[in-house]
Amino acid sequence: MTLTAHHVVLPVALPLLVAFLLPLVGRLSDGLARLLAQLTTLAVAVIALLLWPAASDGGALVSAMGGFAAPIGIVFYADKLALMFVVALAVGLLLFRPRREHDSTKVQTLWLLLLAGGSGLVLSGDLFNIFVFYEITAVATYGLGASAHTGAGYGASLRYLLLSALGSAFALLGIALVYAAAGTLNLADLSQLAGERLTGPMGLTAFVLMVLGFGVKAELFPVNTWVPEVYTAAPTRVTAVLAGVVSKLAMVVILRLLVLLFQDPAALGFLLLLGAIGVAAGELAAFRSRDLHRTFAYSSIAQLGLMAVAFSIPGHAGVLAGIAVALHHLVVKPAFFVLADRWRGEIAGLTGAGRTSPLAAGLFVLLSLSIIGIPPLPGFWAKLMLFKAAIDAGGAGNLTAVAIILAATVIEAAYLFRVVGILYGTAPAGRPPLRFTLGELAPGLLLGAVLIAATVSVAPLGDGLTAMAADSADAAAYASRVLPGGN
Amino acid sequence: MPFALPFDMTSLDLLMAIAAAATVLLYLFGTARLGGYLATLLHGAALAVTVAMGLDLAAGAGAIPSSLRLTVLGQQLAWTLDGLGWFFLLLTTGAAFFSSWYMAGEWGRVQQRARIQHGTLALNVLTMVLLLSAGDLLGLFIGWEFVSWAAFAMMIQAGGPATQAAYRYMLYALAGAMALFAAILVVHGAAGGFGFDQMRAALPDMSTGMLWTLFALFAGGFGVKMALVPTHLWQAPAYSYTPGASSAFLNAVSARMGLFALILSLVKLIGFDTLAGLRIPMTGIESTDILAWVAAITMVVPTYIALMQTDARMLLTWHGIGQGGYMLLGILVATPLGVAGGLLHVFNYATYQMALILAVFAVIHRTGTADLDELGGLITRMPLTYVALLMGIIGLAGLPPMNGFVSKWMIYKALIVTQQPLLSIAAFVGTLGTILSVYKLIHNIFLGQLRVEHREIREAPWSMTLPMLVLAGIGFVTGFAPGLALSIVDQAQAAMGVALLPHHLGGVVLATGSLNMLWVVGVLVGAIGVGALIFYVLGNRRFETHQYDNYAGGHFLSADIRYHFSHEFYPGLARVIGPWYRGWVVRMEHGLGVLAEVSGDLWHGVFRAAYTPLYVLIVAVLGLFWAGGAGGFGS
């Protein structure tokens, strides 16, 4: 089958279709439903990969839903950035797929809906449509967050739901303001109108409201207070996907908003501020944390703050840095959570765990080194890109952010290597050793291998990302592809 | 990664290949029966290549490039070794050779994880090669991180207290690395790139504030590795708890990487002239003066802390910090004599400090302890070790005929010639402390009463005694013929752009007073000969006593009665130093930890709060308020 631009809807439509039918299949056989869902996820990844060459040829694939061209209908815009995140999401969902367990079909259905929602989030080129997909993603994660069936899970999920719904209301208000001011919801159309309609207090307010809304999932300060609770209380599979992939999707939305609608320095400054606070808050709270899950949750907040800082740097250098940080975190954090799954509870209780499972401890060290940013691991290059972009952009805000990140890196190393020290300590006698089965560790090892592969091929990878970032940061190209006739 | 073909290899390529191969091979086969000798062979080969490179450089080769080139994200990375790097490289490969030799025999066999010791040693060499030949600031930073983490890997292997010490080192090193990162970013911001030439070209246009920032960041970042006060707390424990030859290697060269990088950044890149132009307004204090005083404090304070140690390793490693101060001070004098003195001290220190550390570990190997309160009288049991240690402490104390005297003399002389009396006094005070404490070292280990449990102790095996004796021998030879070492120093000095110091085999020629060690040692040996003549021929009151079962004041002292005076060695001095010892630096470090913890608590509290919607509301209101202001409603 040859794929046309219109097939970019498949990553959304296919999982939706299967998800709708899954409860029926699940009545027949749980195993069949699981298989079907996983095949669908795989198919989405394959489709996104098949679309890739076409997207790189023309810059992006554009499909107008229902055949109603750009400003009137909803468009899907699949550039390499969007396709990459679709692939990442599908692979992540496959890697951490639900096992045979209670309510398997329901969890699997939510898994597919998460895939559909997440794909739509990055593919859609319409502001309100993005909001709809954001909500699909959000509601699916509320359910998954509670799927551990513990009181803490319900409580965390409810508090997350309330915060997220509050944010969504803000975001919707922001979208309403945009619509009231500009009369259109198409991002390409808006990017052409932004200069005259979305400046001044109206546009900035809309931006602030939307950032507070979409920032919930992107773990931005101050709407990230749900993160430690949910990441600790949810099943680790869910946490790995939430922290690893879903948060990035929301960040991509914020990136699109910034690039297309709000190139205002004030808007960028706002995001920079939130990002820098996020970095400091996340690392310090992680330093204080005494539990591995929580530590990683806070560290995730800090990493997303790093992304926000990167995206707030104008030009494609900032976008490149942000994407690099995102991809790095996408690989590292799920692997961390794989380890945290077995090493539950107090960190102090892990004494000697590294000696009983040396492979896991080695993986932990590798991931830690990369996330701290030690050359030649990918984390270093990502941070280097970020710093270079910030320094070249100049300005007191950027320089302060760099200083904060540098200081936060030391804190980060402090808490990660405190764990390393404990892992390699001497275990008290008489405690049953914590061992991983190979199956448990496999996703982590796979991600570790990806990290090493990325280290080796950092040069070509960097070139590819640079091209991708340059394209993603180009608002004019976006508009001209979506609105070919001009407007 | 385009690699050059083997027959196009430069000697630097060859060296990198050897070091990389050694890392892999030794990690795999370090525990094998002949693994240790393989290590010695490989490090010996690296040393030979280094020497060959030196001959090339001396013949006027300029700099030796590597074929290794990388382009990552628009950054070009290349490696080139010049005379300065080569000087430090020689120390590195030399130290690695002697360390691996020491580990090759019995030491390696009794170690639980010799393979890790061998592997990390080779890894350290590899990373140092990369650092020393870094061709731009980014390469320098990457090499710096490599070296820091390779040292961390070396330190943490021993477990137990070493874990804590290594952890603390890692935090300091990373903080330093972040300062360095900031520095290269400042350069990038001003020069548009990481190249050394780009930086030099941009220097004239930099504002004074930016230059001060650069100076502070470079000095701070690299100073951490040198353990300059107040960043010195990590070094002694970290180096002490590292096992055996690894510890000797760290002591001899690891901290010197900081000195190399300081010279590279401050002298080669920024330059003495620019630094001299940086003055604190309203005063005549130059930027280098500040650093010189930091170096002076580093010479004095850690030396006196060393005096109070009861662990032989700690005593030596605390001294190592102080000796670093001498080297830096010498270089900051910025005259040919001072720079040569500083660099020569780097070489000399490496020889005697390695000999000392190896000797102490030989004692630990036999007795199982380095506690100065638990040893004594080993001179009869381990005479060769004693000789190595004796020669080492003479060098450390800076007394003739050992080489430590030559370099220290040059540094004193340079300070006096440039009329810096206060710094000279600091140098003398530091040396006084050194002499006092090295006496404690040799007395408590080797002299006096032999402990009962050490009666059956044997001398360390030849695989361990030979390397330290050879090192001590080098220290002695370069002591009476410093010209040998000075011609090595010339390479570095030339690469730094400092005028060469005229020298000959026996010493230096200066207008204000020359030094000829051949003559000095000749006189010394003659004087000792006269003394010996008097002692043996005229008097010969020599008689032997038992080292246990003795008499004092008519009382019979059996072996179980401790009369060896080792505990609380300098009580009066200790009372004077005490307040310094637990001084503000420790409190500052503790304070930083508490600060991080308390701010962590604060944020933890924010995330734990039960009314987060309120936070969101507050931020939304502030954000809207700000949006209105920034957007024009406010104006």
Added chain:
Amino acid sequence: MTMDAEMLGKALYAGAVCLVLLGLYGMVVPRNLMRIVLGLVLLESGVNLFLVAAGFRADAAAPILTAPFTAQAAGPLVDPVPQALVLTAIVIGVGVLALGLALVVRVKEAYGTLDTHAVANRMARETGADPAVTAAGARTPGALPVAAGRTAEDAP
């Protein structure tokens, strides 16, 4: 624009603002989770009201065509898009509300309380985190990394 339309606009916007503020008050001040959920409903209604009001046009008809079935014959129409958006937003709100209520039921079952502070503390206890932020002095011994890193040798 007629006077009436202006008054209507003011009333609609004022209503929207009031609903938003009431909803926010309901989310921020009460500690009972059920009330917070209800606050959310009010907030969403406010936003929806604003959204639909934003599409209003003076002197225009509802966007539903009658007999001759031509847009020209109908004269100016109110913007149909916000109406469709609001419909979507309402349904989204219903979905979130339903799930929220389901979670409220479960939380009540699990902890027997809906007080958000109490729930937070119970959750913290269950997941092993400290139930409340301790004062600086009450930490576990040896927790300070630097203090733990100090060895007997440098501070005897």
Added chain:
Amino acid sequence: MKGNARAFASALFLIGLGLMLVTLFEALPFGGAPMQVGQAIAGRALEDTGATNIVSAVLLAYRGLDTLGEVAILFVAATAAGLVLGGAGRAEAQGTPAGFILRAAAALLFPFLLVLGAYIVIHGHLTPGGGFQGGAILAAAFFVPLLAHPASPVNHGVATVVEAFAGAVFVVIGLAGLVGGGAFLVPLLGAGTPGDLFSAGSLPLLYLAIGLKVGSELAGLMARIAAAGDPARQGGKA
């Protein structure tokens, strides 16, 4: 923070927020919506889709994907609620029976609600109303008897089948456009005569699917939540 202080601070912030929102809204031209897109849609909706209810045209054609998403959200919420509440309604229930009036009225209302709901669903493209509104009424039709007879078991099986197929039909209609080489959710079957029941192409079909899906999902959701309050109905899930 003490409760009163928090309320006071919140009130202050709320007043501030209110004033700022009022300032913002003041700047918006009320009644003069820019209608960048709305104008164009109002002008061409009839030709494009054949629906006389332009809101329906927007909902199903121009913004059909939003609507699919909306259906999906209800589905997600229902699935998630099902996951959270466990399989409700299986156990032998013993709720308090309702009073006579409710029981009689429920029996009486059921057919009317059913007819009304169906009418609103299938006329959605012509008059105000549509799948969501009609679906809600349909859900009510099934929920009222449940209120009247709390003890009666809910048959989730039928609901699941309806739900699944209704949702799938929506996606399949959308995908049909792809098969023809066009875009997702391209209007099919021609516009027809405006005003006729069988007009507006595939729009009524979509509305039917939405109506059934929304109806079954809302009914299921309400039944689950109602059952969750009643420990006896929670199907063994404690």
